[in-house]
Amino acid sequence: MLAWVFCALLAGCYSSQPAPGGYVPKTHAAQKHADAVESLKSNRLEEALGEIDEAVQGDPDYADAAMTRALILLRLARLDDAAAAYDAVRQKWPDRAEAHALAGILREKSGKSDAAKPCYAAAKAAYEQRVAAGDRTPGTQLSRTLATYLLDGRSAGLVEINKLLGEFPDYGPALEIKVKIAENNRAFLLEWMEQPGK
Numbered sequence: 001m002l003a004w005v006f007c008a009l010l011a012g013c014y015s016s017q018p019a020p021g022g023y024v025p026k027t028h029a030a031q032k033h034a035d036a037v038e039s040l041k042s043n044r045l046e047e048a049l050g051e052i053d054e055a056v057q058g059d060p061d062y063a064d065a066a067m068t069r070a071l072i073l074l075r076l077a078r079l080d081d082a083a084a085a086y087d088a089v090r091q092k093w094p095d096r097a098e099a100h101a102l103a104g105i106l107r108e109k110s111g112k113s114d115a116a117k118p119c120y121a122a123a124k125a126a127y128e129q130r131v132a133a134g135d136r137t138p139g140t141q142l143s144r145t146l147a148t149y150l151l152d153g154r155s156a157g158l159v160e161i162n163k164l165l166g167e168f169p170d171y172g173p174a175l176e177i178k179v180k181i182a183e184n185n186r187a188f189l190l191e192w193m194e195q196p197g198k
Contacts, residue, residue: 029059033068040072048072063093070099074194079106090122097126101147105194108150120151138168142177146193149181157181 025033032055039048049072055065070085083106089099104119127144141164149157161178168174180188 023061023063025055025062025065026059029055029062029065032058033062033065036065036068036072040068040075045072045076049076063089063096066092067096067099070102074102074106079110082106090119094122095126095129097123097130097143097147100126101143101150101193104150105190109190109194117151120147123147124151136167138164138171138174141167142171142174145174146177146189149189150186154181154184 032051036048036051036055039045039051049069052065052069052072055062056069059065066085066089070082070089073082073085076082083103086099086103086106089096090103093099100119100123104116104123107113107119108116124144124147127140127147130140131144145157145160145164148160158178158181161174161181164174165171165178177189
């Protein structure tokens with residue numbers, strides 16, 4: 001359940017979304033991205049990588065394809081390549097909060113906790129910009145809460161999750177995440193966030 005929910009939180013991983021400024025991906029790239037998503041959902045990872053590489057090469061300005069490519073590399077356990085792909089997304093599209101968060105998670109899981117902190121800070125800032133711009137959906141606020149937890153720890157995470165539940169008291173994913181934050185079960189949350197397609 002939680003893994004499916006985080007998939008929805010990772011905007012751009014499984015579905016094309018209109019970019020600010022009205023960007024529309026090239027038709028061939030959009031089709032290859034859709035093919036890659038279907039292959040990824042079916043766990044045909046090498047096939048998905050080939051398809052997403054075509055999408056990225058066909059339209060280097062297609063942020064959703066770049067995000068999906070990084071996710072596929074992560075699922076293939078090509079962690080250095082995935083980290084480099086997320087870093088490239090972070091540099092080119094700094095508003096992609098999910099790329100910052102996942103870049104931090106990869107660093108933390110490889111024992112580089114200090115290097116993860118700036119990534120989490122960038123993720124938190126990007127989510128806060130979304131909220132300030134009017135995106136107050138529970139999913140975005142839950143993502144901001146998770147970024148806050150990763151950056152600032154259990155107490156700050158609990159403050160944020162309680163605010164979210166004050167606004168959306170029946171939001172199931174937040175209720176589940178609150179338990180994990182209260183337990184300070186960082187390993188669970190990192191693992192869950194790292195594998196959104198499973």
